[in-house]
Amino acid sequence: MKALRAGLTTLTIVLGAISAQAQECGGDFEQWRAGVAAEARADGVGNAGLGALAAAQFDTRILARDRGQSVFTQDFDQFAGRMVNAYRLRNGAANMKKYAGAFSQAQQQYGVPAPVITAFWALETDFGAVQGDFSTLNALATLAHDCRRPALFRPHLIALLKLIEQGVLPADVTGAWAGEIGQIQMLPGDYLAEGVDGDGDGRVDLRRSVPDVILTAGRLISKLGWRAGEPWMEEVRVPNDLPWAETGRTNRLPLSQWAAWGVTTRDGGALGAGPDAGLVLPMGHKGPAFLVYENYDVYLEWNQSFVYTLTAAHLARRLAGDPAYRLGNPEPGLSPEQMRALQEKLVALGHDVGGIDGVLGVNTREAIRKEQMRLGFPVDGWPTPRLLAAL
Known part of the structure; x- marks a missing residue:
């Protein structure tokens, strides 16, 4: 209990610091919200959407989530071993059979196979079972006001107001902490632009209608560049x-x-x-x-x-029928602390690693490959204690 109180105290300090930083960077929240309201009104949002915006709250918990995505410090085997499990494989196969008609329509119209759509559906919400319990309105208002990625989230906030105005979504809709909604976790702008009425009831419901979810996912994946009939x-x-x-x-x-x-x-x-x-x-x-x-x-x-x-x-x-991958015998990787130490060394050598965060992202992998080449190591982008010591 003592440790829990200490942890909560630390969290309170962190959240307070985040709140102060966001207020300084984004300016006064009420003044900022008035600016969003004016932009939304000019874009056709009426009283229902503007009334929802007036009730939006700044939520420091959202920024804490945004700054602390530690799941991506896991290596591929750790993450895939947890996420590709018997439940998702069993239920994925059952859902592909149950909704075969919708999947067939998605492949005919958009060229995207059922296993591809089903994999995203499984990983995002376990086939709709876990859609998130954060206020979507508060999440998007917080992220749009924050100084980190306002240009990304402000259009999605206004799109959400349009969906509320149209009666597609209620003002109290909930979803993921980053503002995604529904069974495939789509941001409101994508919901508005790419939503498909798959069940023919005259509306797009990505929270409850599986055919809507399947057809919308197929359309979105196609828009992202999917090439029909080719492998991935x-x-x-x-x-x-x-x-x-x-x-x-x-x-x-x-x-x-x-x-x-x-x-x-x-x-x-x-x-x-x-x-x-x-x-x-x-x-x-x-x-x-x-x-x-x-x-x-x-x-x-x-x-x-x-x-x-x-x-x-x-x-x-x-x-699609493949067996589990073979792990092989990889060299030991690095802990998040060691990864940050490696990233600091790479930055000192002039590489852009995309931030010292302990995450093995695309930029860090590329920097590792360049140093492996310079040092005569096998160029595979994998950080090891041997590489860290050599640098």
Whole structure:
């Protein structure tokens, strides 16, 4: 109990500091809200939407969540091992069967296969079971007022007011802490622009109507760049002497080239025909390996976290019938504290790591690859104690 009180005291101090910072950066909340109201009114929002805005509250808990997304300090095996579980695989298969008609329509209209939509649906809300209990209005008002990403969230706040004005959503709608709504966790601007009436009842309900959810997800994924009929990811086996500097998501090469270097299918067979692909090594050259195609980039458009996108893509492959990936024997990684120490060294060497946060993001991986190349290490983007010591 004593430790709990100490923790709560620390949290109170942190939240107070966040609140003071946001008020200073975003200015007076009431004055800021008046500016949003004027913009919304000019954009066609009437009394219902403006009345909802008048009741919006600044919530320091939202900023605490925004600053502390520690889940992304996990490595791929930790995150995927937790998220790709028996419940999601079992219920995903059952839902693809139950709503086969809606999935078929989504594939016909947008070219997106059922396993791809289902994987996002599973990871976002466990098929609608966990949609979030934060006030969407307060979340978006807080994030739009905050100085970190106001240009991103202000349009979504006004879109929410439009949805309230139209009667699509109630003013007290709840969702995720970052303002996403419904079973696939869409921000209001996307809800407004991409929502599809999948069940033909004359309205788009992404909280309760599964056909609406499936068709809307298909449309959004298509708009993000999905290429119908093409693969997104394939697990492979790699040799010990691959030219590692040629690996990486963006370095797409013909499958014939990967085959010439000794890359095979997961079970050791020859690679088939297909578009160019990059080779991703989420835990280094001794860990799991995946060929990723242009469709994989759509996952990064959905969520920019490397571990989330690779997990979503793998879950989709599992739902399509693939077995679990082979972990291999990766070298030990770094703790979040060690990752921050590594990022500090990389910054000192002139690299842009996207912030010293202990997260192995895209920028940090690229900086690691450059230093591995300079030091003569296998260029796989995986941070190890050996690399940290060498720097």
